[in-house]
Amino acid sequence: GENVEQHPSTLSVQEGDSAVIKCTYSDSASNYFPWYKQELGKRPQLIIDIRSNVGEKKDQRIAVTLNKTAKHFSLHITETQPEDSAVYFCAASITGGGADGLTFGKGTHLIIQP
Amino acid sequence: DGGITQSPKYLFRKEGQNVTLSCEQNLNHDAMYWYRQDPGQGLRLIYYSQIVNDFQKGDIAEGYSVSREKKESFPLTVTSAQKNPTAFYLCASSLGGWDQPQHFGDGTRLSIL
Numbered sequence: 001g002e003n004v005e006q007h008p009s010t011l012s013v014q015e016g017d018s019a020v021i022k023c024t025y026s027d028s029a030s031n032y033f034p035w036y037k038q039e040l041g042k043r044p045q046l047i048i049d050i051r052s053n054v055g056e057k058k059d060q061r062i063a064v065t066l067n068k069t070a071k072h073f074s075l076h077i078t079e080t081q082p083e084d085s086a087v088y089f090c091a092a093s094i095t096g097g098g099a100d101g102l103t104f105g106k107g108t109h110l111i112i113q114p
Numbered sequence: 115d116g117g118i119t120q121s122p123k124y125l126f127r128k129e130g131q132n133v134t135l136s137c138e139q140n141l142n143h144d145a146m147y148w149y150r151q152d153p154g155q156g157l158r159l160i161y162y163s164q165i166v167n168d169f170q171k172g173d174i175a176e177g178y179s180v181s182r183e184k185k186e187s188f189p190l191t192v193t194s195a196q197k198n199p200t201a202f203y204l205c206a207s208s209l210g211g212w213d214q215p216q217h218f219g220d221g222t223r224l225s226i227l
Contacts, residue, residue: 001173004156006156031212031213032212032213034215034216042220042221043204043218043219043220043221044157044204044218045218046215046216046217049215051213089156089157091156091157093212093213094212101147101159101162101172102147102157102159102216103159103173104149104156104157104158105156106154106155106156107154107155107156
């Protein structure tokens with residue numbers, strides 16, 4: 001089955017700096033890659049997603065890049081703010097073969113230092 | 115998302131007891147999912163359902179059971195066969211298909227007495 005590796009497990013950045021979280025996946029059949037933000041004790045919330053037919057997608061301060069050849073994708077957050085502090089999860093979904101559901105990375109705890 | 119309701123928020127299970135976690139959605143979504151989250155871990159798929167009266171095992175289905183009698187509802191039963199049930203359980207729904215966003219409920223935290 002699919003395996004998703006996420007790095008780093010903890011990331012501390014100064015407010016206003018950029019943060020980058022990286023994920024790799026194992027199954028070349030994966031075609032959909034969402035990113036979720038989870039605050040302590042709360043539900044994961046979808047912040048951005050990308051499909052395999054595009055290489056990059058932006059939404060204000062957040063961007064995701066995808067390299068299908070290398071099987072990795074990254075989340076970029078610019079001009080970080082205190083409210084960006086949370087755990088971020090990447091995920092991958094494969095298509096075909098009756099498969100459904102997402103395979104998640106183990107998460108990155110992003111800490112924004114004032 | 116306001117359209118996915120999980121209950122209860124906290125649940126305690128005694129040894130040898132089955133417990134059922136509720137998940138209801140009013141988003142008219144075809145697909146529903148159950149995930150388990152352990153501290154410091156990502157989410158792991160337990161079961162999913164793409165249509166009423168049909169469901170499939172995920173990566174960690176042993177010790178769990180589900181039903182999908184109505185489009186809006188996808189309850190999860192944690193059976194006594196699940197030896198380590200303490201976790202945060204999250205229900206999600208989507209329009210269905212491999213590339214549709216999944217939206218989550220607020221979760222149920224299950225603990226052992």
